[in-house]
Amino acid sequence: MPTTIGTALLTDQYELTMLQGALASGAANRRAVFEVFARRLPGGRRYGVVAGTARVLDALEGFRFRDDDLEFLRAARIVDERTLAFLADYRFSGNVYGYREGEAFFPGSPIMVVEGTFAEAVLLETVILSIFNHDCAIAAAASRMVRAAGDRPLIEMGSRRTHESAAVAAARAAYLCGFSSTSNLMAGRLYGVPTAGTAAHAFVLLHDSEEEAFRAQLDSLGLGTTLLVDTYDVAKAVRTAVELAGADLGAVRIDSGDLAAAAVDVRKQLDGYGADHTKIVVTGDLDEFAIAALTAAPVDAYGVGTALSTGSGHPTASLVYKLVAREGPGGEMLPVAKRSVGKPSRGGRKWAYRRTSGGTAIGEIVTGAPIEGRDRPLLAELVREGEVVGREPLGAARERHRATLEELPLEACSLSPGDPAVPTIFN
Amino acid sequence: MPTTIGTALLTDQYELTMLQGALASGAANRRAVFEVFARRLPGGRRYGVVAGTARVLDALEGFRFRDDDLEFLRAARIVDERTLAFLADYRFSGNVYGYREGEAFFPGSPIMVVEGTFAEAVLLETVILSIFNHDCAIAAAASRMVRAAGDRPLIEMGSRRTHESAAVAAARAAYLCGFSSTSNLMAGRLYGVPTAGTAAHAFVLLHDSEEEAFRAQLDSLGLGTTLLVDTYDVAKAVRTAVELAGADLGAVRIDSGDLAAAAVDVRKQLDGYGADHTKIVVTGDLDEFAIAALTAAPVDAYGVGTALSTGSGHPTASLVYKLVAREGPGGEMLPVAKRSVGKPSRGGRKWAYRRTSGGTAIGEIVTGAPIEGRDRPLLAELVREGEVVGREPLGAARERHRATLEELPLEACSLSPGDPAVPTIFN
Numbered sequence: 129m130p131t132t133i134g135t136a137l138l139t140d141q142y143e144l145t146m147l148q149g150a151l152a153s154g155a156a157n158r159r160a161v162f163e164v165f166a167r168r169l170p171g172g173r174r175y176g177v178v179a180g181t182a183r184v185l186d187a188l189e190g191f192r193f194r195d196d197d198l199e200f201l202r203a204a205r206i207v208d209e210r211t212l213a214f215l216a217d218y219r220f221s222g223n224v225y226g227y228r229e230g231e232a233f234f235p236g237s238p239i240m241v242v243e244g245t246f247a248e249a250v251l252l253e254t255v256i257l258s259i260f261n262h263d264c265a266i267a268a269a270a271s272r273m274v275r276a277a278g279d280r281p282l283i284e285m286g287s288r289r290t291h292e293s294a295a296v297a298a299a300r301a302a303y304l305c306g307f308s309s310t311s312n313l314m315a316g317r318l319y320g321v322p323t324a325g326t327a328a329h330a331f332v333l334l335h336d337s338e339e340e341a342f343r344a345q346l347d348s349l350g351l352g353t354t355l356l357v358d359t360y361d362v363a364k365a366v367r368t369a370v371e372l373a374g375a376d377l378g379a380v381r382i383d384s385g386d387l388a389a390a391a392v393d394v395r396k397q398l399d400g401y402g403a404d405h406t407k408i409v410v411t412g413d414l415d416e417f418a419i420a421a422l423t424a425a426p427v428d429a430y431g432v433g434t435a436l437s438t439g440s441g442h443p444t445a446s447l448v449y450k451l452v453a454r455e456g457p458g459g460e461m462l463p464v465a466k467r468s469v470g471k472p473s474r475g476g477r478k479w480a481y482r483r484t485s486g487g488t489a490i491g492e493i494v495t496g497a498p499i500e501g502r503d504r505p506l507l508a509e510l511v512r513e514g515e516v517v518g519r520e521p522l523g524a525a526r527e528r529h530r531a532t533l534e535e536l537p538l539e540a541c542s543l544s545p546g547d548p549a550v551p552t553i554f555n
Numbered sequence: 556m557p558t559t560i561g562t563a564l565l566t567d568q569y570e571l572t573m574l575q576g577a578l579a580s581g582a583a584n585r586r587a588v589f590e591v592f593a594r595r596l597p598g599g600r601r602y603g604v605v606a607g608t609a610r611v612l613d614a615l616e617g618f619r620f621r622d623d624d625l626e627f628l629r630a631a632r633i634v635d636e637r638t639l640a641f642l643a644d645y646r647f648s649g650n651v652y653g654y655r656e657g658e659a660f661f662p663g664s665p666i667m668v669v670e671g672t673f674a675e676a677v678l679l680e681t682v683i684l685s686i687f688n689h690d691c692a693i694a695a696a697a698s699r700m701v702r703a704a705g706d707r708p709l710i711e712m713g714s715r716r717t718h719e720s721a722a723v724a725a726a727r728a729a730y731l732c733g734f735s736s737t738s739n740l741m742a743g744r745l746y747g748v749p750t751a752g753t754a755a756h757a758f759v760l761l762h763d764s765e766e767e768a769f770r771a772q773l774d775s776l777g778l779g780t781t782l783l784v785d786t787y788d789v790a791k792a793v794r795t796a797v798e799l800a801g802a803d804l805g806a807v808r809i810d811s812g813d814l815a816a817a818a819v820d821v822r823k824q825l826d827g828y829g830a831d832h833t834k835i836v837v838t839g840d841l842d843e844f845a846i847a848a849l850t851a852a853p854v855d856a857y858g859v860g861t862a863l864s865t866g867s868g869h870p871t872a873s874l875v876y877k878l879v880a881r882e883g884p885g886g887e888m889l890p891v892a893k894r895s896v897g898k899p900s901r902g903g904r905k906w907a908y909r910r911t912s913g914g915t916a917i918g919e920i921v922t923g924a925p926i927e928g929r930d931r932p933l934l935a936e937l938v939r940e941g942e943v944v945g946r947e948p949l950g951a952a953r954e955r956h957r958a959t960l961e962e963l964p965l966e967a968c969s970l971s972p973g974d975p976a977v978p979t980i981f982n
Contacts, residue, residue, distance in 0.1 A: 135719070137740040137741040137743075137744055138714070138719045138720075138722065138723070138739075138740075138741050139714075139739075139740050139741075140712065140714055140715070140738035140739065140740070140752055141738050141739075141740055141743075141750045141751060141752030142738065142752030142753055142754055142755055143752075144740070145752060145753050145754060145775075145776055146753075146754050146755065146757065146758045148775050148776065149754065149758060149768075149771045149772045149774075149775040149776060150758070150761060150771070151775075152771055152774055152775035153762065153767070153768075153770075153771030153774075153775070155761050155762055155771070158761060160761065162757075187719070197744070200740075200743070200744040201740070204743060204750065206740070206743075206750065208775075246757075246761050250757060253715070253755075254714050254715050254719075254738075255719055257715035257716070258714055258715055258716075258717060258718060258719035258722055259718075259719055261715060261716050261717065262717055262718040262719075262721070285567065287565070287566075287567055287681050287685055288567070288680070288681050288684035288685055288688060288876075289684070289685075289688050289871040290685060290688065290689055290718075290721070290870070290871060291685060291686075291689040291717075291718055291720060291721035291724055292562070292565045292614070292681075292682055292685035292686055292689075292720075293565075293718060293719075293720035293721065294689070294717070294718035294720065294721045295565065295685055296565070297718055311567035311568050311569065311681075312565075312566075312567065312568075313564040313565075313566050313567070313568055313571070313627075313628070313633070314564040314565050314566075316564075316568075316627070316631060316633075317564055317624070317627040323568045323631065323633065324568060325567055325568030325569030325570075325572060326569055326572050326573075327569055327572060327573050327576065328569055328573065328680075329877075329878075329893045330573065330589075330673075330677060330877070330878040331573045331576060331577070333878050333881065333891040333892070333893065334577060334582050334585060334587065334673050334878065334881050334891075335580065335582055336883070336884060340580070341576075341580075343580075344576045344577070344579055344580030344582070345576045347576075347579055347580075348572075348575050348576040348578075348579040348580070348635075349572055349575065349576060358893075359893050359894065360893075360894050361894070384895065434871060437871075438870045438871055439870075443717070443865045443866075443870040444716040444717060444861060444864075444865055449715075450756075450757070451756075451757040451760050451761065454760065454761050456763070457763060464760040464761075465760070466756045466760065466785075466786050466787075467786065467787050467788070468811065
C-alpha cells in the first residue's frame with residue numbers, strides 16, 4: 129500500500145551492511161542474478177499460485193531512500209557515509225522477469241528473476257519476499273476454496289483477522305483467485321475489487337426488536353439486502369424476514385451452528401413461504417474443507433474470514449530470494465549456490481516453461497538456457513533497465529488463474545496433502 | 556503505519572451499511588458500549604499478551620474519511636448521501652479504556668472498551684480487530700520464545716515471511732515482549748526498536764572466496780561483526796574467521812544443519828583458538844520449542860524468523876469486538892448479547908482486575924461494576940471524549956511485560972497446550 133514514507137526501509141538491516149561491505153571490497157558492482165523460488169510447497173499442497181507481482185512492481189518503483197530515511201540510518205550508525213551516498217542516489221536500473229500473476233508454480237519454479245548489480249539487487253530482497261510470501265500464501269488458500277466452492281460465489285471477509293494492511297493485499301489475492309467480492313473497502317478503492325456486506329449481529333442488538341432491525345435494514349438498503357438471521361432464533365427470524373420483505377428478499381445469512389443442517393431447514397422454510405429466489409449465505413469459520421463438506425447443502429454463497437486471511441494453516445509461502453549467478457573476476461557470469469543438504473538450490477540463471485498434453489499440465493520445465501518449442505514460456509518481462517514494462521490489469525490475472533485451474537491435472541483438486549500435481553523437471 | 560490515505564477505509568463494508576440503516580431508523584445516536592475480548596486462547600496457549608494498543612490509538616486518530624474516500628464510496632454506491640455526510644464530519648468523540656500493552660489477558664478479559672454512540676463506535680470495529688488480532692498473535696508467540704530463551708537474547712528476523720507492513724508491527728510486538736532487536740529497519744525508524752544484522756550467504760557467494768568475503772566484512776563492519784559460517788564448510792569457515800579476526804571476533808552465525816551439534820563443535824573450535832569471547836548465534840526455522848531444545852547447547856543468541864512473524868502456528872488472536880450494551884428507548888443502558896451456544900458472550904459493560912497472592916496472579920476478575928479492593932485494576936483510560944490521553948513509551952510496555960511474566964504462575968511457562976494459567980472469574 130502506498131505510504132508517505134516509501135518502501136525502502138521495509139528492509140532487513142543486513143541488506144544494507146552487505147552493501148557497505150561490497151562497496152568496500154569492490155564487489156558491489158558485479159553483475160548478479162537473484163531468483164525467487166520455493167524449495168517446497170507448504171503442507172503438502174498440490175500447487176502454488178503466483179500473487180503479488182503487481183505489488184512488487186509498485187514497491188520497486190517506490191524504493192527510494194529519502195532524506196529522513198538516510199538521517200535515521202546515519203543517526204543509528206547502521207551504515208557508513210559512502211553507503212549512505214549510494215543509497216541517496218539509489219534507483220534500480222536492472223531487469224526483472226517473472227511468472228504472471230495467477231499462474232501456478234511448483235518447487236523450484238523461478239517465479240521472479242532479478243538481474244542487476246549485486247548492490248542494486250540485494251537491497252530488494254526483503255520487500256520482494258514479504259510481498260510474495262504473504263500474497264502467494266493467501267492465493268494458495270483462496271484457490272483451493274474456489275475449487276471447493278464450485279460455481280458458488282465466495283465473499284472474502286477476513287480483514288479483522290489479519291494486519292490491517294495485509295487485509296487489503298489478502299482481499300486482492302482472493303479476488304485474483306476467483307473470489308467474487310470482499311468486505312474490505314480499501315481493496316475496493318485501491319484495486320477495484322467488488323465489495324460486499326450488509327449487517328452484523330450488533331445491528332440487530334442495537335434495535336428494540338429483531339423485527340425493528342430488519343425493517344430498518346430493508347427500508348434503508350432495499351429488499352435485495354441480506355438479513356442476518358441467527359441473532360436469536362433462526363426459524364423465527366426467517367419468518368419475520370419474509371413477512372417484512374416478501375418473496376423479493378435478497379438473501380439471509382447464517383453465521384453459527386451446524387451450517388448444513390441450518391441451511392436445509394432455512395431453505396425448506398423459505399420455499400414454503402414462496403421465497404424460492406431468496407438466497408442463503410453461510411459464514412463462520414469456513415475453510416476449504418468446510419466448504420467442500422457443504423457441497424450437498426442448499427447454500428448459495430460462502431463468506432470466508434479467518435482461514436482466507438491466514439492462508440488456511442499456511443500463512444507464509446516459503447519463498448526465498450537467492451543469488452544464483454554473479455560476475456566473476458574476468459567478467460564472465462558464474463553460477464553460485466550455498467552448499468546445502470536436502471535443499472534443492474541450483475546455481476545459474478533459469479528459464480521456465482509449462483509443458484501440457486491435451487490441455488493438461490504435465491511438467492514444469494526449468495532450464496539453464498532458453499529453449500524453443502511448444503512448451504509455454506512462463507517468464508515475462510516485467511522491468512527493463514529499471515523501468516516497469518510488465519503491468520497488467522487485475523482482471524487479466526484473474527482470468528489467467530481461471531484458465532490455470534482448468535489446465536492443472538485432476539490431482540490438483542485434492543485437498544489432502546501429497547506431492548505437487550505437476551513435477552518440476554530441471555533440464 | 557501512517558499512510559497517505561488514512562485508515563478509514565481499512566474497514567468492512569457492513570460497518571458503513573449498518574451506519575446507514577441506523578441513521579435511517581434513528582438508532583444511530585443511541586449510546587453504545589463495544590468490547591474487545593477473546594472467547595478462548597488459540598491452541599491451548601496459557602496466556603495472551605496485549606499488544607497493538609498504541610497502534611489502535613494511532614489508527615483512531617487517523618480515522619477520517621477524506622474527500623477521495625467519500626468519492627469512492629459515492630461512485631461505488633456503497634452508502635447513501637446522508638451517510639456520506641455523516642462520514643465527512645466523522646470524528647470519534649467517545650471514551651476508550653483498555654488493558655495496557657504488555658499485560659497478560661485470558662478468555663473474557665475486556666482488553667478494550669469503547670463507549671460512544673453506536674454510529675461512531677461501530678465504524679472502528681474492523682481496524683481495531685485487525686490491529687489487535689495481528690499484534691496480540693505475534694506477542695503471544697514472542698512471549699513464549701522469550702521465556703524459552705531465558706537470559707539469551709533473541710533477534711527478530713521474520714520480516715520476509717509476512718506482509719511488508721505486518722512485518723513492522725511484528726517487530727514492534729516482539730520487542731515489546733522482550734526480544735532484543737529486529738532486522739527490520741522501519742521498526743527501528745518508526746518505533747525505535749534496536750536493529751541488527753550483518754550478512755547473508757549471498758555476500759559470501761558474491762566474492763571469489765569465503766576468505767575474501769570475511770575480510771571484506773571485517774574491514775568494513777569491524778571485528779565485532781557476526782560472520783556467517785555455513786555457506787560451505789563450517790569448520791573451515793570458523794578457522795578462516797579466527798585467522799582473519801583473531802580472538803576479538805564478535806560472533807559467528809550458524810543457519811543450517813543440526814544447530815545443537817554444530818554449536819558444540821564450533822564452541823570447542825573457537826575455544827581451542829582462544830576465541831572464547833566470540834559468540835555463537837543460531838538461526839534457521841527456530842520456534843519456542845526449538846529454542847527450548849537448545850537450552851543445553853552453547854548458544855549465545857537466537858535469531859527467529861518465520862515462527863515469530865506468523866504467530867508460531869496461531870497467526871491470529873481470535874479477538875472479537877462485540878456490542879455489550881446500548882441505550883434503550885427510555886435512555887437507560889441495556890446489556891445485550893447474541894444468543895449463543897457454547898460461546899461465552901456476556902452482555903453489559905465490564906471492568907477487570909488482576910488478583911494476586913504472594914506476587915503470583917491467581918485470578919482474572921471480570922465484573923459488571925467497578926469494585927474497590929486490593930485487586931489491580933486492568934482498564935486504563937486511553938481516550939477521553941475523542942482525545943487520546945493514554946499514550947506511553949514502548950519501553951514502558953516492555954517493562955510491563957517483563958513484570959507480567961514474573962507475576963504469572965509457573966503453569967504459564969508450559970509450552971504444551973492446556974488451560975489458561977489464570978482462571979477468569981466473572982462476578
